[in-house]
Amino acid sequence: MKQAKAAAKSATDTKSNPKQNLEVDTTQATVGNRFCENPKMSMRDVNVFYGDKQAIYDVSVDIAKNEVIAMIGPSGCGKSTFLRSLNRMNDTVDGCKVEGEVLLDGHNIYQQNLDVVELRARVGMVFQKPNPFPKSIFENIAYGPKIHGLADSRVDLDEIVEGSLKKAGLWEEVKERLHQPGTGLSGGQQQRLCIARAIAVSPEVILMDEPCSALDPIATARIEELIEELSQNFTIAIVTHSMQQAARVSHRTAYFHLGKLIEVNPTEQVFTMPEHQLTEAYITGRFG
């Protein structure tokens, strides 16, 4: 409920922001290349409501396989809300309602008989603040495989843990202290631990909600490298506040404004010659 109110509040705040008195018709449809062939996920006319307030308006976009798509936009534009509706994390928010279709490999994830447990095993998530469980490093990684029954034996589990930590580039740093608390690591290490935890169940899509906003530049660079490596095996949707980060890590960039998807284009194009006036205004720093 609180979250809903906060989101609604920030949405109205941006409305009254005097800085953005651009006279642009935001009712028009999204510009750019938003659809692709054989998408991993495709969203059609997605509307998200927090109680009576609408946070997302008619968003339609595809995410290609093994693509990194960045979602940018001013605070309160609904990019996190949209991201969280891709693996139904919004279900836990009271009063949150999602309309429209979100397809994962052609199947709607909002259909009645779908089990969110399975969905979230296929669409993993990394949060803004590193949130390792108050358990050992090993237990943190092993948790997902354990609850989904992915490991047949202890040896299997050890392999999964080692493999995930290696993929997350954390193995060398923690291999000597796998059984010490995950909360004892540094912020950057904790976030990589969370990424390792997410990839331990071999998801198809990883959602990242501002994964670097709580980290220092060095730790951020480390995570960005990691995202690039991961994009070989996973489809990644990342929400970020930093345009530089979007420019560095993503293949395509989606620009959100007041709950609407304004523009989706290859990243290079978005940052060099945006199609939409609002996108241009945002990336040139006229508001945000």
Added chain:
Amino acid sequence: MSNSTDNLQKIKSSLKRRSRSESRFRWYGRVAIIIGLAAVLALFVDIISKGHGAFKATYIQVDIHYDGDRLGVTSSADKSQLMQANWDALVKSGLREKFSDVSGRRDKRQLYKLVSNGTGFDLKEHLVANPLLLGETESQWLLADDDIDTYYKSWLDGEPYDARLTKKQIQWIDQLHQQGDIRLQLNTNLLTRGDSREPEQAGIYGAVMGSLLTLLLTLMLSFPIGVAAAIYLEEFATKNKFTDFIEVNINNLAAVPSIIFGLLGLAVFINFFHVPRSVPIMGGLVLTLMTLPTIIITSRAAIKSVPPSIREAALGMGASRYQVVLHHVLPLALPGMLTGAIIGMAQALGETAPLLMIGMVAFIVDIPQGFTDPATVLPVQIFLWADSPERAFIEKTSAAIMVLLSFLLIMNISAVWLRKRLERRW
């Protein structure tokens, strides 16, 4: 420039005022703590000074001749013989021998009153334990009557209280004291026996057992129910008017005077379900009703204090809500829940009013062995003793309070210890 020095001046002058009010504020706190500590100290000093005497009892040394012919006992294994024998006669003859100059029925009766009227049974048990004593004479320390006990203790303290004794009895006690045949000994009766109308024989053990049984049942019922309710309300229930209504009701129940729960127990459990009265089951049920709101409220607070990021992390991994609760929320909330449970139990241990309503105020001599035996509990025992006219019960009452307080202390210390231990893991 002058403006900024002006400001500095103002800040400097306000500093003094601020530090003064801060130190005043600190002193308010200190005074509050001193008052609190003084009250607790006064309570403890009062209770201990009154109650410490009860842990000792007066004993009189008398030569007892286990005369088989006189008792009509030929073998100490024969139960019917033992039952019929006049054991008091042994005590009386022992006393008569000690004070051979006493004659006349009146004086003799006074003499017999020196020792507790339960002494005969003690001798019987002693003989059964030591069968070889049959036919022998042994010098034994016999429990003195409560009036003698009260007088002797007060006399040792220099303020003799002799209102209940005759001049002759006082004289005999003097005589015994000079011979070294009267002394204070550890009072084992206090902690090993049940209640009695005779203060010197009355013990707290029955009430302790009653309290333990009642509390055990209360814990077994209220902890699982309370924790389950708290988890459901916090983690699963959708927030709507109905759950708001339940929440308001639980909070109100926690503030309901405990005697109301006693009335409820009387009406529902005894009159409707015909649960027997005065038994630990009944006490446990009523105290469960009383403790539940406390446990639910503290458990909910403990669950609320688990960071939401942990829940999100688990949900994001694909854990079901049940797994989130079982694997993450419960382990983190458990120390808080246990603390709440122990505080609730401590409250229940000290509760008297609701138990008065359901008949746990009865005079019960036997030690309760199970949940269905009539029993009383510590605070009710204190109430009963405090209400008794015999002067000797004054120190007994304080001693019982000391026992109750030490139980409470143990529970509170274990609450702190448990919390520390469980929280230390990470």
